[in-house]
Structures are given as C-alpha cells and as structure tokens.
Amino acid sequence: ANQYFFSAVYLNDKGIALESGYQRFNLRSNVTSEMTSWLKGSINLSFAHSMQNYPVSSDSKTSNVITAGRTMPGFYPIYEMNTDGSYKLDDNGDRIYDFGSYRPSGSMANWNLPATLPLDKSERMKDEFSGRTYLEATIIEGLKFKTSFNFDLINYNTLDYTNPKIGPALENGGGSSRLNSRTFSWTWNNIASYDKTIGDHHFNVLAGMEAYSYRYDELTASRTKMAQPDMPELVVGSQLTGGSGYRIDYALVGYLTQALYDYQNKYFFSASFRRDGSSRFAPETRWGNFWSLGTSWRIDRESFMASTTNWLSALTLKMSYGAQGNDNLGTYYASKGLYTIVSNLGENALVSDRMATPNLKWETNLNFNVGVDFSLFNNRFSGSFDFFTRRSKDLLYSRPIAPSLGYGSIDENVGALKNTGIEMVLNGTIINQNGWVWKLGMNLTHYKNKVTELPLKDTIYIDSSCRSFQIRIITVEQLVPKSFSTLQRRHSTHMSTEIIHHLRTLGIIFRQYIQQFTSCQQRPSIGTCPAKSRMIRTAFHPSVSVQSLFGDKHTVCKLQELLHGFCQIFILRFLIITTHLRYRRNAHKHIIQPKSIPLRTITGKRSVCQTIFFVDDKIKVILN
Numbered sequence: 001a002n003q004y005f006f007s008a009v010y011l012n013d014k015g016i017a018l019e020s021g022y023q024r025f026n027l028r029s030n031v032t033s034e035m036t037s038w039l040k041g042s043i044n045l046s047f048a049h050s051m052q053n054y055p056v057s058s059d060s061k062t063s064n065v066i067t068a069g070r071t072m073p074g075f076y077p078i079y080e081m082n083t084d085g086s087y088k089l090d091d092n093g094d095r096i097y098d099f100g101s102y103r104p105s106g107s108m109a110n111w112n113l114p115a116t117l118p119l120d121k122s123e124r125m126k127d128e129f130s131g132r133t134y135l136e137a138t139i140i141e142g143l144k145f146k147t148s149f150n151f152d153l154i155n156y157n158t159l160d161y162t163n164p165k166i167g168p169a170l171e172n173g174g175g176s177s178r179l180n181s182r183t184f185s186w187t188w189n190n191i192a193s194y195d196k197t198i199g200d201h202h203f204n205v206l207a208g209m210e211a212y213s214y215r216y217d218e219l220t221a222s223r224t225k226m227a228q229p230d231m232p233e234l235v236v237g238s239q240l241t242g243g244s245g246y247r248i249d250y251a252l253v254g255y256l257t258q259a260l261y262d263y264q265n266k267y268f269f270s271a272s273f274r275r276d277g278s279s280r281f282a283p284e285t286r287w288g289n290f291w292s293l294g295t296s297w298r299i300d301r302e303s304f305m306a307s308t309t310n311w312l313s314a315l316t317l318k319m320s321y322g323a324q325g326n327d328n329l330g331t332y333y334a335s336k337g338l339y340t341i342v343s344n345l346g347e348n349a350l351v352s353d354r355m356a357t358p359n360l361k362w363e364t365n366l367n368f369n370v371g372v373d374f375s376l377f378n379n380r381f382s383g384s385f386d387f388f389t390r391r392s393k394d395l396l397y398s399r400p401i402a403p404s405l406g407y408g409s410i411d412e413n414v415g416a417l418k419n420t421g422i423e424m425v426l427n428g429t430i431i432n433q434n435g436w437v438w439k440l441g442m443n444l445t446h447y448k449n450k451v452t453e454l455p456l457k458d459t460i461y462i463d464s465s466c467r468s469f470q471i472r473i474i475t476v477e478q479l480v481p482k483s484f485s486t487l488q489r490r491h492s493t494h495m496s497t498e499i500i501h502h503l504r505t506l507g508i509i510f511r512q513y514i515q516q517f518t519s520c521q522q523r524p525s526i527g528t529c530p531a532k533s534r535m536i537r538t539a540f541h542p543s544v545s546v547q548s549l550f551g552d553k554h555t556v557c558k559l560q561e562l563l564h565g566f567c568q569i570f571i572l573r574f575l576i577i578t579t580h581l582r583y584r585r586n587a588h589k590h591i592i593q594p595k596s597i598p599l600r601t602i603t604g605k606r607s608v609c610q611t612i613f614f615v616d617d618k619i620k621v622i623l624n
Contacts, residue, residue: 005030017055017065019117024050038139044132052124055117065113072108076100078115097166116167121232123159128152142195151186161232164225175241176232177222185214204260212252219245250332251279266301270294270320278327281360282335288362292322313375314382320370326363329396329411334360357411366391371423383426390419391452415454421447 009026027047034040056064079095080088088096097115100108134148157180164174191208221244223237256274273291296318299305305312327334337356342349371386394413401410424444431438 001034003030003032015053018114019053019055019120020065021053022050023052024048039135039137041135042133046128046130048126048128050126054122054124056122065117068108068111068113071106072103076103076107078112099167111168116163119163119165120167121159121161125157127155143192145190145192148189149186151184154183156181156183159232164229173225174229175222175224176226176234176237177220177242178234179218179220181216181218183216185212187212200264202262202265205258207257208255210254210256214248214250216248217245248332249279252327253277264301266298268296268298272322276325276362278362280327280329280332280334281362282358285335285359285361288325288364290323290325290364292320294318294320294322311377313377313379314373316373318369318371318373321366321368324365324367326365326396329360329398331411334411352406355407355410360396360411361394361413363392363394363396363413366393380432381426381428383424386423388421388423392417416452418450418452419447420450421445
C-alpha cells in the first residue's frame with residue numbers, strides 16, 4: 001500500500017513599519033510505501049523560501065523605525081516648510097525632506113527615516129530544505145532492521161544598503177554589506193531490534209549506531225562610495241571596508257544498546273548503554289560512556305486492586321537512575337589552541353585567542369527520579385508526582401584567569417552541582433459532551449540548586465573593564481606574624497598580646513558561625529569609632545554580643561585600627577612574596593566568589609586595603 005501527501009502554502013505580510021514586510025512560500029511532500037511484506041519506507045521532503053524587508057526595529061539605534069516614531073515629536077514636519085505654511089519644492093517641483101538640523105539631539109536631529117528608508121535596503125532571504133527518510137526490513141519474525149537518514153540545509157543571505165543621495169551615508173558615498181551563510185547537518189541511524197514474548201515474559205532488545213555531522217560556512221563583505229546610487233551590489237562600491245569568512249565542522253558518533261523486559265505486563269525493567277565520541281575533544285578524551293537503569297510497577301493490575309477498577313484507570317510506581325553526557329562548551333574546537341591571523345608590518349602574524357586544552361572531556365550528569373503516575377475515571381483525569389535529583393560532575397567551565405597570562409579564561413572540567421526538586425502535573429477533561437471538550441492542565445515544579453564543589457581555589461575579581469586579577473587566600477594565623485616586635489617597628493599601632501588574642505577570637509567566631517552568616521539577611525555592625533570615622537561591618541550571629549567578645553567599645557576601636565594596620569602591612573609584604581597577586585589601583589572591583597562575608601574598613605583615600613573577606617577560617621583581601 002502506498003500513501004501520498006502534498007501541500008503548498010503562501011504568506012504575504014505587509015508589516016506595520018515603514019518598508020517592512022515578509023513573504024514565505026512552503027512546499028511539502030510525503031510518500032510512504034510498503035514495497036513488500038517485509039520492507040517498507042518513507043520519504044518526507046519540505047522546502048521553504050522566505051524574503052523579509054527588515055528595517056532596524058529592535059534596538060536603541062537612531063535608525064530604529066519603531067523608536068523613531070516614539071522619539072520624534074509629531075509637531076516636527078517631514079518636509080521643509082515656508083513661513084506661510086506651504087511646502088518648499090526643489091527644481092523638479094518635488095517636496096524637500098526636512099532632516100531637522102535644528103531639532104535637539106533627543107528628537108532625531110539630522111535624521112528623516114520616511115525619506116531614507118525607501119532608498120535604503122535591509123533584506124533577509126532564507127532557503128530551507130529538509131528531508132526525513134527511512135527503510136525498515138523485517139528479517140525474521142520479531143527481528144527488524146531500520147535505517148534512517150535525515151538532513152537539513154539552510155542558506156541565509158542578508159543585504160544592508162545605505163543610499164548615497166540623502167541621509168547619514170551622504171558623506172561617505174553610501175555603502176553596501178552582504179552576509180551569506182550555509183548550514184548543512186545530517187543524522188544517520190541504524191537500529192536492529194528483536195521483540196519476543198514467551199508466556200508471561202516479554203523481551204525487547206535493540207542495538208545500533210548514530211552519526212551526526214554539522215557544517216557551517218559564513219562569508220561577509222562590505223564596500224562604500226557607491227558609484228551608482230540605485231544599485232546596492234558590492235561591485236558598485238569603490239572602497240573595500242571589510243571582508244571575512246570561516247567554516248565550522250562538528251561530528252558526533254555513538255553506539256547504543258537497550259534491553260526492555262516486563263512480566264505479566266505489570267513489572268517493567270529497562271537498561272541502556274551508549275558510547276559517544278565528539279570531535280570537540282582530543283582523540284585521547286573523545287569518548288564517553290553513559291548508561292541508565294529503570295523500573296516500574298503497574299499497581300492497578302494487581303489482584304488486590306480489583307475493587308478499584310470502576311474509578312482507577314492506571315497507577316504506576318516508577319524509578320530510574322542514569323548518566324547523561326554533555327559536550328557543549330560554546331566552542332566546536334574545545335581541545336585545540338585557536339589563533340587570529342593579523343598583519344604585522346605587512347607580514348602575516350598569529351595572535352593566540354585560546355589555550356589548547358587536550359585534557360578536556362565529557363561532562364557527566366547523574367539523574368535519579370522516583371515518582372507515581374495515575375489516571376482516574378476512564379482516563380478523564382490524570383497526573384504524576386515526581387522527585388528528582390541531578391548531580392553534575394566534571395563540569396565544562398570557562399575558568400577566569402589573570403589577563404597577564406594572555407587569556408581571559410581557560411576551559412576545564414571543574415566543579416560539581418546538585419539539583420533537587422519535585423514536580424507535579426495534573427490534567428483533566430472538565431467537559432466532554434455534545435461535541436464540546438474542555439481540558440484543563442496544571443503543573444508545578446520546585447527545585448533547589450547547590451554548588452557542591454567550586455572550581456576556584458583562589459578568588460577571582462573582575463573590575464569595571466572586565467579585567468580580572470587573582471588574590472591568594474591566607475589563614476588568620478598567616479596574617480599574624482610570629483614576631484610581634486617586627487610589626488610594631490613597621491606600624492605605629494600598639495599591638496598588645498590581648499589585641500592579638502581578640503583577632504584570633506574573631507577568626508574563630510567567623511569559622512564557627514560561617515553557615516549562619518551566609519543565611520542572615522540582617523547583618524548588624526559590631527561597632528563604630530566616631531573619632532577615626534572608621535567602621536567594621538560583619539555578619540555576626542544576632543545572639544552574639546559584641547561587648548561580651550571584646551569587653552568595651554574602646555577595645556573595638558583598637559581592633560579596627562589593628563585590622564587596618566595589619567591590612568596595610570600584610571599587603572606590602574604580600575606584594576613581594578607572591579606572584580598570584582595582581583595589583584590594580586583605582587579600579588572598581590566586584591567579587592564573584594559565592595558565600596563571601598565582607599569585613600569592610602572605611603579609611604582615607606591613601607588606604608591600601610579596601611575590603612577583607614572571611615570564608616571559613618581564611619581571609620581574602622581586595623585592594624583599592
């Protein structure tokens with residue numbers, strides 16, 4: 001038996017903005033054939049061609065036609081006017097557009113989109129061709145082999161042209177730029193399966209392979225000084241302003257197997273395994289192994305549930321656990337070093353863009369799920385309740401590093417995450433009578449994400465210029481040198497044994513209450529020194545009394561002075577003995593390390609120390 005299907009669709013949307021519009025033409029055909037008693041196949045082909053006039057309408061540019069309609073007040077004219085209210089005309093008797101050089105900058109000065117848009121072009125053209133095919137052969141009873149091949153081809157072209165007659169491109173003679181991209185991907189699957197029932201036992205086993213290929217090509221070019229004002233083609237421009245092109249290749253291959261078993265259609269078991277290789281990684285780390293186990297129980301089919309058949313349609317208890325892989329890091333060449341080719345005094349030169357990471361490997365996600373599915377009153381109402389947890393290890397992460405190394409980040413398998421949550425889904429048919437059907441659905445999900453392993457042992461800070469620097473972590477004991485006399489000689493602050501004891505107590509308090517600190521929303525200050533105009537703020541547990549820790553307010557002030565002095569002396573020493581410290585003066589810095597507890601010292605402009613961060617029993621320091 002053969003089945004045929006064919007369809008054609010045409011759409012023409014004029015658009016709501018000036019010079020905007022969209023046209024699309026679609027063709028689709030589908031042929032399914034049972035060629036013999038043991039062989040059948042299908043071919044599904046589709047083609048779509050679209051053309052869009054695409055004036056800027058989605059950003060803050062002056063050329064945004066939608067923004068222009070809201071920005072320029074309506075009392076400004078489109079055409080130049082005479083004092084008597086009549087229009088000014090050119091030599092041909094046509095109205096002269098008013099570009100409004102007298103208008104303020106916030107009211108589209110020197111712009112007139114109704115004048116320029118009909119002469120400019122902003123076109124987007126796309127051709128899409130896709131195919132879905134398969135052949136399935138029944139070799140013997142229960143044993144089948146199926147091969148399928150799917151492909152997608154997308155060709156995308158853009159044209160952006162500004163005319164040289166009037167408008168903002170008048171000074172450079174207009175310009176034209178084009179982009180052409182081509183995307184081709186295909187997937188090839190070959191699956192052999194065997195299905196067999198022996199009494200109350202049912203078996204289904206399959207094995208196969210999957211191959212995926214992706215290729216992307218892009219070519220761009222632009223020119224200015226257009227010799228012919230009504231021709232937007234690149235060949236008309238006399239000055240080349242840009243041109244580039246590149247290609248991306250990506251491939252993935254996997255081998256898989258799966259086994260399903262059920263007994264009396266009540267007890268179900270499943271197991272699967274697959275091995276995938278990705279071109280993103282180096283040959284030594286290219287392959288990853290992933291698996292899953294699952295079981296379910298149809299409770300409603302048990303004999304002791306016979307009394308519920310009049311209202312309970314289905315009740316299933318289910319559980320599964322398995323590992324999934326992820327190779328997507330945002331780059332298709334995750335293991336390789338990448339370079340930019342530049343001109344150096346007329347000679348080719350290479351600039352490194354990305355460090356090679358040959359040890360990079362698959363990210364693994366371990367998923368556990370347990371839940372129940374139910375259906376009531378002949379499937380009129382149904383729902384499910386699930387508890388899930390997901391542990392991610394070997395996370396693919398771009399770890400920031402010091403810019404002085406020549407790179408902003410390096411890709412690594414670092415860190416771990418844990419996601420835990422519950423999910424509820426409810427569906428019901430409220431009305432189903434006389435052809436009227438009203439269905440209602442609801443879903444609810446609650447989950448919690450927790451970072452179980454941080455990728456950074458040193459804290460990374462980022463300033464307002466998106467540059468980063470590292471500060472090495474030290475302990476409280478490292479901050480307090482063994483020789484107090486050395487500190488006394490280098491700083492005028494009196495440092496008695498009692499104050500040193502208080503400082504160590506401070507570190508113990510932070511270590512003891514670190515968990516409470518991170519959860520506290522109210523973070524009271526521990527004291528203020530009006531004379532010195534300095535304040536230390538921290539997140540002590542609300543039940544902790546400051547005076548019970550330090551005796552009196554005078555001691556608190558002394559402690560503030562001590563911390564300020566320690567901070568300055570420590571930084572001066574640390575600048576010499578470590579290479580991990582990157583000093584940036586007069587930069588605005590924002591910490592991105594989670595769960596950091598600030599202890600700020602507000603001092604004069606010459607202060608070296610700006611902020612101290614206590615994490616567990618360690619101190620992190622930010623420079624001014």
